[in-house]
Amino acid sequence: MPAAERQQYIQMxxxxxxQFSALVSQFTDEQLELRVAEGEWSTRQIVHHVADSHMNANNRFRLPITESSPALPVYDQDAYARQADYALPLDVSLAIIRGLHARWVVLLESLTDAQWRMVGTHPEWGAVDLEEIVRRYADHGINHINQINTIRAKHGF
Ligand code: NI
Structure with a gap:
């Protein structure tokens, strides 16, 4: 991956x-509970999911550069989304996301070429290096912004 592409993902x-806070802060409490369809996540669940996902990603970023070919941790995201704290106000999770991303930017900008190519093994992704992991999480955020915009379009607000 060219250095410019890495920089693009770090920028994202x-x-x-x-971007995420600006989008969801416009929602009323009622709008936060809307879904595209029954059984899909609400915007409130999506915000708490991104915080949990990125807490897990924090380990996926750090293990490959601190251990030799580690297994990357996995979790059941739908089971997580059914827990009581997914009903909390958004600010608790937005604060987690802000803190994690501020740390990631500093961590990622410090990586050497050799560190960008260090790998961990995920049960579904196989062996992935830091470039691939960072690309996945840059995209992950955008995908959930798109998902929330789909909820808005569906409900016309
Ligand atoms: Ni997700």
Whole structure:
């Protein structure tokens, strides 16, 4: 991956917390509970999911550069989304996302070429290096912004 492409993903990670907060802060409490369809996640669940996902991603970023070919941790995201704290106000999770992303930017900008190519093994992704992991999480944020915009379009607000 060219250095410019790495920088593009770091920039997406830098900008995401502000973009995400700006989007969801417009929602009323009622709008936060709307879904595209029964059984899909609400915007409130999506925000708490991104915080949990990125807490897990924090380990996926750090293990490959601190251990030799580690297994990357996995979790059941739908089971997580059914827990009581997914009903909390958004600010608790937005604060987690802000803190994680601020740390990631500093961590990622410090990586050497050799560190960018260090790998961990995920049960579904196989062996992935830091470039691939960072690309996945830059995209992950954008995908959930798109998902929330789909909820808005569906409900016309
Ligand atoms: Ni997700």
């Amino acid at each position: 990670i830098r900008e995401f917390p502000e």
